[in-house]
Amino acid sequence: MNPYLATGRRKHNPRWDERRADPGPPPDDPSPVEAMAWRLQTPEGKDFYGQRKATVETVFGIIKQVLGFRQFSLRGLRKAAGEWNLVQCAYNLKRMHALAG
Known part of the structure; x- marks a missing residue:
């Protein structure tokens, strides 16, 4: 597996010719x-990395905006992990309820 990882921040909305430029x-x-x-x-890298907008970013957006989870209330890795598991359960229950109709 070849991972695609961000190397830094990029400008939003680059010009069309910049988006389609050959990487050389x-x-x-x-x-x-x-x-x-x-x-x-590369075109393959742009397409692959662009998929994360639809798969990962929306989950974190829903957790922050809809569920209102922006920071941990507890201290310590073990307690924070437990709190994160509760957030994940809440998101999954919300998602299952929405899919069930």
């Missing part, structure tokens, strides 16, 4: 960050 050949002896940046500029 891969750099010679790149650092891991440079190699990942090049992979994200």
